[in-house]
Structures are given as structure tokens and as C-alpha cells.
Amino acid sequence: MQELKDRVRPVTDKDKGLPTFSYSKIEVFKNCPLQYKFKYMDKKYSQDTSxxxxxxxxxxxxxxxxxxxxxxxxxxxxxxxxxxxxxxxxxxxxxxxxxxxxxxxxxxxxxxxxxxxxxxxxxxxxxxxxxxxxxxxxEMEDTTWQPTYFEKPFEFIWDNKVILKGFIDRIDVKDGQYRTVDYKTSKKIYDQSKLATSLQFGIYALAILNEFGELPIESQYRFILIDDEQYALTKGWEKRLIKALDKVFGDIEASENKNLFIPKPTPLCHWCNFCTTNPEATIYKNECEYYSKWTPTQKTFEVNKKWNALENNNTEKKRKLVF
Structure with a gap:
């Protein structure tokens, strides 16, 4: 825990110029850097819902x-x-x-x-x-844990480099110990690979550490539309979390420095606000050329257009000359 404590501290007035990230913003980059560029670099915010x-x-x-x-x-x-x-x-x-x-x-x-x-x-x-x-x-009828905080806002500095902020759905307390709970409306539970070093619960654990000086002893995904649950953060998660955060922030910094955001077409494209196959997308639905053609009724590995590194590197260089 000491290594985490050394990297986490409260936000001060001097930190206001640091880049700010939420878990969802980080997850967007991990899923597709090009979507990250459209949304957070180009400021193409959509009001599309579902x-x-x-x-x-x-x-x-x-x-x-x-x-x-x-x-x-x-x-x-x-x-x-x-x-x-x-x-x-x-x-x-x-x-x-x-x-x-x-x-x-x-x-x-x-x-x-x-x-x-x-x-x-x-x-x-x-x-x-x-x-x-x-x-x-x-839900919350178990008297062992006392539900105490709801939609709990948090904000802290990670590694003197970035501000991490967001909301925790629920924090339960028992004998001075903490449990974080995140409600999910997913259609199914997660693969085990997503649980061991859950980036979401890792960030929530850091928020608890920053505010209360302790790490939570449980981290629970509660799937409220299929009545199921899973627990995240297995033994050794602290060191794995540090590596994961160092990697993703290093990748984001490299992409921004090069102005190069490579698309990752997957079935997730179908729910992206920049993809033409998304039936709920509106004003930005034709923004991306590199989307997967996968839909719930047409399961395919085809993509609309393949990424060409040489072509896109040249495009970025021309943009730099123009601006």
C-alpha cells in the first residue's frame, strides 16, 4: 500500500493546470484512441442517448x-x-x-x-x-455492511501528473473498513480477465485511500438487471494497477505528442456515437471511416476501411504544416 500512498495525494490550487481524467475517459482511449480523439481532443460531444x-x-x-x-x-x-x-x-x-x-x-x-x-x-x-x-x-438489506455514501464524488492527484476524478455509485462501511459497489446494467457478467486488475475499481480504491487513508477490502460489481454480482481486484492488484496506469497514460501522451490516434474497430463500434451502424447516433454518425461492420444481426469481422499507417502519418504531417 505504501507505493500507492506515495503516488496519491489531494488536489491543490497549483494542480489545476494538470490534465484531468475519469475512468470512462481512460476506457474510451483503451477501447479506441480515434474515438478518444473525436470526443476529447476535437470536442465533438454528442447528446445521443439510448x-x-x-x-x-x-x-x-x-x-x-x-x-x-x-x-x-x-x-x-x-x-x-x-x-x-x-x-x-x-x-x-x-x-x-x-x-x-x-x-x-x-x-x-x-x-x-x-x-x-x-x-x-x-x-x-x-x-x-x-x-x-x-x-x-x-439490495442493501444485509446489515453486515452499512451503505453510507452514494454517488460519492472524488478527485485526487496520481503520480504528480494527472487529476483523476469521478463518482462512486456506493460505498459501504463495516467496522472502519470500506467496500465499493458499482451498479451495472449489462446484459451479462464480465470475463474473469476484466476482474483481476479492474481499472475502474483500482481508481475507486485510490480515491478511498486518498480520502480515508485505507484501501477498500471489497470491490463489487452489482448487475442490477440480471441479478448477479462479481468481485474485483484479486491478490497483487496494487502493483498491476500501477503498471496499467503508467502504460495507459504513457500511451495517451505518446498519441497526443504525435497527433496519431489509431482506430480499433471491434463490435463496440455499433454503440459508438461516431459510427454509422449505431441506430441511436445522429450528428456525428458518419465521422469515422474505420468502423467494424459488426451488428447484433450481422456478426462479421469486416471493417469499412482499413487503417493505413503511412497514409495517415502523411495526413498528420500535412495538417501540422497547415496549422
Missing amino acids: IALELGSLCHYVLETKGKMIASGQAVDYDKLNNILQNGVTETDEKTKEELLGVVQLRRKYFEVWHEADNASGASYEEKIKLFDKVLHE
Whole structure:
């Protein structure tokens, strides 16, 4: 733990010029540097949304509301929670800066896909909402851990180089020890390879260390639409996390210095706001030429255009001469 303590410290006024990263920003670069360039370098922010994003935000909010009831010593008002779930909230959500639609509105908005079974869990959104109701009544009922912090904001300096910031869905406390919980609305649980050195939970652990002086003893992914869970950060994760962060920030720095952001076409392209196959994409849907042609109904390894390193290096050089 000492090596982590040596690399983590609070943010001061002198640090405000340092580059700022969230876990999601880092993950975008790891998945596709070109998408990272479009979004964070070119500032092409999209307001595109999807049923998965909107339903995920709604379910997060409902669980957060239940957690705050428990933490404040109130009896859980399931009528209120169900009303939020069905009808949404009109006040602006702190994270999304938007109102949250309820199931009634989402069912109408996404009627074409609402009753379709997904290709991983085999369940439709109608079935998932019924399962979520079960999760809602069972979650945070274990009195061993006390749910204490919800949508907990954090900000700290990593290695005197970058500011890491974000929100933690939930932090539980037990006898002065901490557990971080992240709600997922994924169709299936993760491969084991993603759990051993979870970058997301590694960053959350550093945030706990920075604020409370201790590392969490548990890190739990809670899959709230399929009622499952997984634990992350296996033995030795601290050293592996340091290597992973050093590598990704080194790769980002090299890409920015060279102005070279190489695309990584995968099935994830189908959900990218810069990809023409994404049915929810709008203003930037034709931005990328190098996308995978994979779709849920056409599973293929084909790409629209192959990356040519020589061609693109020449393009970047010409741009530098112009500017």
C-alpha cells in the first residue's frame, strides 16, 4: 500500500493546470484512441442517448434513493421508489444534468425494442424491469455492511501528473473498513480477465485511500438487471494497477505528442456515437471511416476501411504544416 500512498495525494490550487481524467475517459482511449480523439481532443460531444443509458440512469437513481433512506435511518418507502421507477423524476439529475424518464415513458419512447430479448441474457426490458423490482427489495438489506455514501464524488492527484476524478455509485462501511459497489446494467457478467486488475475499481480504491487513508477490502460489481454480482481486484492488484496506469497514460501522451490516434474497430463500434451502424447516433454518425461492420444481426469481422499507417502519418504531417 505504501507505493500507492506515495503516488496519491489531494488536489491543490497549483494542480489545476494538470490534465484531468475519469475512468470512462481512460476506457474510451483503451477501447479506441480515434474515438478518444473525436470526443476529447476535437470536442465533438454528442447528446445521443439510448434505452440502455436512460434505463441505467433511472435504476441507479432509484437505488441511490433507497440507499439514502437507509443511511438516514428512515423506513424504506417502496411506494415512492416504485413511483420514481415508473414515472421518472422531473428534477435535474446531478450527473446527467437531465430529467430522468420513467419506465412508462421509456416503454413508449423505445417501443420497437422494449419487448425484444437481448442476445446475451435472453430477457427483454420488460422482463428485466420485473427482475429489477426483486433486486430493489433485496439490495442493501444485509446489515453486515452499512451503505453510507452514494454517488460519492472524488478527485485526487496520481503520480504528480494527472487529476483523476469521478463518482462512486456506493460505498459501504463495516467496522472502519470500506467496500465499493458499482451498479451495472449489462446484459451479462464480465470475463474473469476484466476482474483481476479492474481499472475502474483500482481508481475507486485510490480515491478511498486518498480520502480515508485505507484501501477498500471489497470491490463489487452489482448487475442490477440480471441479478448477479462479481468481485474485483484479486491478490497483487496494487502493483498491476500501477503498471496499467503508467502504460495507459504513457500511451495517451505518446498519441497526443504525435497527433496519431489509431482506430480499433471491434463490435463496440455499433454503440459508438461516431459510427454509422449505431441506430441511436445522429450528428456525428458518419465521422469515422474505420468502423467494424459488426451488428447484433450481422456478426462479421469486416471493417469499412482499413487503417493505413503511412497514409495517415502523411495526413498528420500535412495538417501540422497547415496549422
